[in-house]
Amino acid sequence: MFSFLKILARNLILGPSTDPFPHGETFTPEGLRGKIRFDASACVGCRMCEHVCAAGAIRIEETADKSGLEFVLWHNSCAFCGLCEHYCQTKAIRLTEDWHMAHRQEEKYGYVEKGVVGYVPCSRCGDPMVPVAPQLMKIAYRETNRDIEKLRDLCPDCRLKQSVGGR
Amino acid sequence: MKNMLKRIAKRSPWLYRINAGSCNGCDVELATTACIPRFDVERLGCKYCGSPKHADIVLVTGPLTARVKEKVLRLYAEIPDPKVTVAVGICPISGGVFRDSYAIEGPIDRYLPVDVNVPGCPPRPQAIIEGIAEAIEIWATRL
Numbered sequence: 001m002f003s004f005l006k007i008l009a010r011n012l013i014l015g016p017s018t019d020p021f022p023h024g025e026t027f028t029p030e031g032l033r034g035k036i037r038f039d040a041s042a043c044v045g046c047r048m049c050e051h052v053c054a055a056g057a058i059r060i061e062e063t064a065d066k067s068g069l070e071f072v073l074w075h076n077s078c079a080f081c082g083l084c085e086h087y088c089q090t091k092a093i094r095l096t097e098d099w100h101m102a103h104r105q106e107e108k109y110g111y112v113e114k115g116v117v118g119y120v121p122c123s124r125c126g127d128p129m130v131p132v133a134p135q136l137m138k139i140a141y142r143e144t145n146r147d148i149e150k151l152r153d154l155c156p157d158c159r160l161k162q163s164v165g166g167r
Numbered sequence: 168m169k170n171m172l173k174r175i176a177k178r179s180p181w182l183y184r185i186n187a188g189s190c191n192g193c194d195v196e197l198a199t200t201a202c203i204p205r206f207d208v209e210r211l212g213c214k215y216c217g218s219p220k221h222a223d224i225v226l227v228t229g230p231l232t233a234r235v236k237e238k239v240l241r242l243y244a245e246i247p248d249p250k251v252t253v254a255v256g257i258c259p260i261s262g263g264v265f266r267d268s269y270a271i272e273g274p275i276d277r278y279l280p281v282d283v284n285v286p287g288c289p290p291r292p293q294a295i296i297e298g299i300a301e302a303i304e305i306w307a308t309r310l
């Protein structure tokens with residue numbers, strides 16, 4: 001009959017179990033999949049993320065002035081599935097642990113992650129090309145030397161000629 | 168008298184939940200915010216209610232499927248003004264992974280005025296609470 005007294009006493013000792021959020025700090029478990037961050041300097045424009053995105057949240061297009069590729073991710077469509085991070089070879093896309101995403105309707109279409117990968121000229125023919133990120137060189141060659149580094153500044157056509165023709 | 172009512176009402180908006188064809192993921196998170204003492208939205212002064220006629224803040228989940236569209240709109244019309252609408256999860260906001268499906272009529276802002284968006288698939292309870300806190304702020308200005 002007095003079992004509630006036991007519960008009462010226990011609760012008095014343990015204190016409230018409610019998370020103080022939003023009036024105070026809360027916890028975030030490690031590895032929580034939240035908002036995505038894009039690092040333009042590591043992106044090689046392979047468009048894999050756009051291809052695997054289940055929710056069609058990612059779009060990669062040439063900028064209006066044709067000076068590079070523009071990456072746009074609409075947070076309001078992302079399902080946090082993490083496929084983009086999984087398939088991104090250079091890890092230009094990362095899921096952060098940031099889950100503070102509530103926003104007003106006015107911001108709906110502006111709630112995006114953006115980045116521009118600017119073209120660089122090929123060192124031989126001068127054609128604009130997507131820069132080869134150091135991360136990709138690492139994956140492709142593990143160690144690089146001067147000869148390999150030279151290939152880095154060449155556009156795909158010139159690179160082919162250089163590596164097959166040897167000059 | 169009216170002023171006094173307004174003052175009181177400001178602090179205790181009632182929540183109402185509409186499932187517009189959701190997969191139940193967001194609904195589970197909403198239930199979590201209400202039923203588990205750890206998250207407990209009710210300490211913000213709000214309370215879930217069972218009738219649309221009592222509601223002040225409407226939480227919508229799901230991409231608005233063709234099948235439930237009419238019912239959702241009818242239900243929404245029953246909620247007295249002023250009201251604040253919160254879209255919970257990416258489905259009501261953009262259609263999410265179901266976007267462009269023939270069975271989807273949403274996103275819901277094509278039919279209902281939305282005030283707050285809480286993206287995520289599903290958003291975690293804290294994110295939902297953050298969205299509701301935002302909605303309560305809007306609610307205070309509408310009275």
Ligand code: SF4
Nearest residue numbers: 053078079081082084
């Ligand atoms: S996490 Fe998944 S749904 Fe979100 S953008 Fe990446 S691939 Fe698309």
